[in-house]
Amino acid sequence: MIRLSALQFRAQAAAAAAALAVFAVILAATGPHLFGLYDSSGIPACQAHGNCLPLATSFVTKLGGFYPVLYFTGAGFLLLAPAIIGTFWAAPLLTREFEAGTFQLAWTQSVTRTRWLAAKLGLGALTAMATAGLFSLALTWWSGPIDTAAPFAKGNSITFLRLGFVLFPTRGITPIGYAAFAFALGVTTGMLIRRTVPAMAATLATFLFIQIAWPIWVRPHLIPPARKFVALTPANIPGAELAVGPGGSTILVPHLPGMTGDWIISTQNTDPAGRPFNVNTVSACQGNTPQACNNALSRLHLRDVIAYQPASRFWAFQWYETGVFLAVALVLAGFCFWWTGRGRLG
Amino acid sequence: MSAAIQASGLGKRYRRTWALRDCALAVPEGRVAGLVGPNGAGKTTLLRLAAGLLAPTCGTISVLGERPAAGPAQLARVGFVAQDTPVYARMSVAGHLRLGAWLNPAWDDALARRRAGQAGLDLRQRAGSLSGGQRAQLALTLALAKRPELLILDEPVASLDPLARREFLRGLMEAVAEHGVSVVLSSHLVADLERVCDYLVVLAASRVRVAGEASALLASHHRLSGPRRDPGALPPGAEVIEESHTGKQSILLVRTGQPVHDPSWTVTPVSMEDLVLGYMSRARDDRTPRLEVVP
Numbered sequence: 001m002i003r004l005s006a007l008q009f010r011a012q013a014a015a016a017a018a019a020l021a022v023f024a025v026i027l028a029a030t031g032p033h034l035f036g037l038y039d040s041s042g043i044p045a046c047q048a049h050g051n052c053l054p055l056a057t058s059f060v061t062k063l064g065g066f067y068p069v070l071y072f073t074g075a076g077f078l079l080l081a082p083a084i085i086g087t088f089w090a091a092p093l094l095t096r097e098f099e100a101g102t103f104q105l106a107w108t109q110s111v112t113r114t115r116w117l118a119a120k121l122g123l124g125a126l127t128a129m130a131t132a133g134l135f136s137l138a139l140t141w142w143s144g145p146i147d148t149a150a151p152f153a154k155g156n157s158i159t160f161l162r163l164g165f166v167l168f169p170t171r172g173i174t175p176i177g178y179a180a181f182a183f184a185l186g187v188t189t190g191m192l193i194r195r196t197v198p199a200m201a202a203t204l205a206t207f208l209f210i211q212i213a214w215p216i217w218v219r220p221h222l223i224p225p226a227r228k229f230v231a232l233t234p235a236n237i238p239g240a241e242l243a244v245g246p247g248g249s250t251i252l253v254p255h256l257p258g259m260t261g262d263w264i265i266s267t268q269n270t271d272p273a274g275r276p277f278n279v280n281t282v283s284a285c286q287g288n289t290p291q292a293c294n295n296a297l298s299r300l301h302l303r304d305v306i307a308y309q310p311a312s313r314f315w316a317f318q319w320y321e322t323g324v325f326l327a328v329a330l331v332l333a334g335f336c337f338w339w340t341g342r343g344r345l346g
Numbered sequence: 347m348s349a350a351i352q353a354s355g356l357g358k359r360y361r362r363t364w365a366l367r368d369c370a371l372a373v374p375e376g377r378v379a380g381l382v383g384p385n386g387a388g389k390t391t392l393l394r395l396a397a398g399l400l401a402p403t404c405g406t407i408s409v410l411g412e413r414p415a416a417g418p419a420q421l422a423r424v425g426f427v428a429q430d431t432p433v434y435a436r437m438s439v440a441g442h443l444r445l446g447a448w449l450n451p452a453w454d455d456a457l458a459r460r461r462a463g464q465a466g467l468d469l470r471q472r473a474g475s476l477s478g479g480q481r482a483q484l485a486l487t488l489a490l491a492k493r494p495e496l497l498i499l500d501e502p503v504a505s506l507d508p509l510a511r512r513e514f515l516r517g518l519m520e521a522v523a524e525h526g527v528s529v530v531l532s533s534h535l536v537a538d539l540e541r542v543c544d545y546l547v548v549l550a551a552s553r554v555r556v557a558g559e560a561s562a563l564l565a566s567h568h569r570l571s572g573p574r575r576d577p578g579a580l581p582p583g584a585e586v587i588e589e590s591h592t593g594k595q596s597i598l599l600v601r602t603g604q605p606v607h608d609p610s611w612t613v614t615p616v617s618m619e620d621l622v623l624g625y626m627s628r629a630r631d632d633r634t635p636r637l638e639v640v641p
Contacts, residue, residue, distance in 0.1 A: 004445055004449065007441070100435065101432030104394075104397075104399055104426065104432055105434075107398070107399055107415070108397055108399070108424070108489075109446070109450055110452070110492060111449050113415070
């Protein structure tokens with residue numbers, strides 16, 4: 001049965017291998033120059049003593065237009081890869097057999113349909129996971145210098161952090177979990193809907209919804225965020241930026257050295273009693289000089305409360321998120337076996 | 347000897363409609379059994395239940411004494427040719443034979459190649475470009491080369507032209523003679539079955555209407571024609587399957603174990619087609635549940 005599944009899946013595997021080869025050649029051709037720039041930028045050494053900002057900024061400037069385009073294209077490709085796998089590999093896997101009626105041929109050989117499903121599902125999922133894993137390995141390697149330098153250069157720009165909303169699932173092992181989940185989702189959808197095009201559409205819609213909803217509602221809370229309390233003092237108030245806080249309030253965000261690469265989930269100002277504080281309510285700041293406003297703020301003994309995920313949790317998040325998606329993939333696969341075993345197919 | 351297919355109280359419901367209900371059936375082994383009925387009668391459902399492609403909603407079915415698709419061993423004993431003989435369009439004929447060899451421990455490769463040659467199949471040709479008749483031959487070859495004890499065929503010749511139909515049935519009969527395989531074959535065309543079947547099951551409106559040895563069924567059914575009268579005046583034990591009346595004359599299709607002696611009736615034997623059509627029209631007219639089984 002595995003041989004038959006391999007035969008039926010070879011076109012997809014060949015397409016994956018070709019795409020992977022192109023990807024690897026591009027990254028291998030451009031990687032050495034990128035690493036050369038990084039090694040000569042002084043960033044590896046500056047992390048020990050602190051002030052990386054000018055070095056990182058100069059490094060990012062030297063990259064020019066080409067490398068950032070490649071950086072985001074690669075990430076975009078890894079974001080799309082699981083959706084492609086689920087939609088174009090997994091969803092048609094069973095529906096093609098239903099639409100052509102060939103499931104009747106497959107199920108009446110001397111092999112149980114459970115083994116038939118196991119071969120199709122297992123082989124497909126392993127190919128999907130291996131493909132996503134290899135893409136991620138190549139991209140994670142290539143993007144290493146930029147991932148390290150970008151947070152220094154860009155301050156707290158969230159999208160540029162590898163632990164954040166966008167880039168996180170394009171690095172490390174998470175793409176493997178996403179690929180397994182997308183594959184199981186596509187097969188399950190195909191099994192329930194039984195027609196190729198609707199199953200593909202449903203898979204794509206479901207996966208994209210989860211891909212967008214997950215970083216907004218779930219990922220920040222996979223591990224309880226760490227908290228940092230920064231007193232707003234005459235020393236840091238003049239350098240602080242005004243920002244929009246919870247409930248549309250205005251808050252003061254001081255410059256925070258030492259939070260490079262951390263993923264800031266939320267930040268708010270509180271008064272000494274711990275209640276949320278809206279800077280806009282300070283009358284001394286209405287139409288007064290900045291100096292007078294700063295003095296008034298200093299006297300209030302406000303604090304900036306930051307909930308954040310430290311950059312050092314990157315791998316913990318990688319394992320958690322991969323684990324969750326793999327577990328959901330296993331549950332979906334189990335459902336497929338249960339459904340098939342009950343004779344609900346056909 | 348166990349039954350090829352034995353069912354009792356068998357029913358299959360799709361959402362809210364019953365495709366098959368209250369089906370009691372015992373098709374003996376060693377026969378070529380014809381399953382006949384109009385389109386939508388439940389033939390495909392019954393055969394899919396027998397092949398283990400479907401699970402029954404209620405009742406039981408056993409095939410060669412086991413639950414259908416109970417395991418690899420049971421699957422190996424039953425060959426199945428599905429309606430419209432589906433094959434993998436992009437796989438070659440040789441690829442299909444390789445598939446059969448991979449998936450069936452008892453695969454008879456010599457038989458498969460010989461049959462493919464006899465049917466004029468080009469091993470390198472993609473199955474999707476085969477004609478309907480060739481595709482049916484390929485599907486039959488796959489089903490036979492796994493060396494089953496029972497071969498189930500669902501409308502295998504429905505879409506074939508008359509020549510291909512004759513070729514297919516001849517190939518099937520050769521295999522029956524050579525390997526002694528039992529066959530259950532469905533069709534909505536009685537003429538196909540008449541040529542090859544020695545056992546008959548009539549299925550109409552999702553129920554089995556009559557089932558039995560073809561020769562016994564033909565011997566126990568008669569067409570009576572005579573002056574118009576009430577069919578209640580028939581001898582005891584005779585059952586009217588179908589009746590039609592004109593102004594002066596009555597024509598009846600009856601089943602009876604005894605000869606009809608009443609001289610006012612002209613008694614003529616019935617053909618299998620008459621018999622099948624009689625039960626089908628009764629099923630259409632009479633929606634009350636009935637189950638007729640002739641042992």
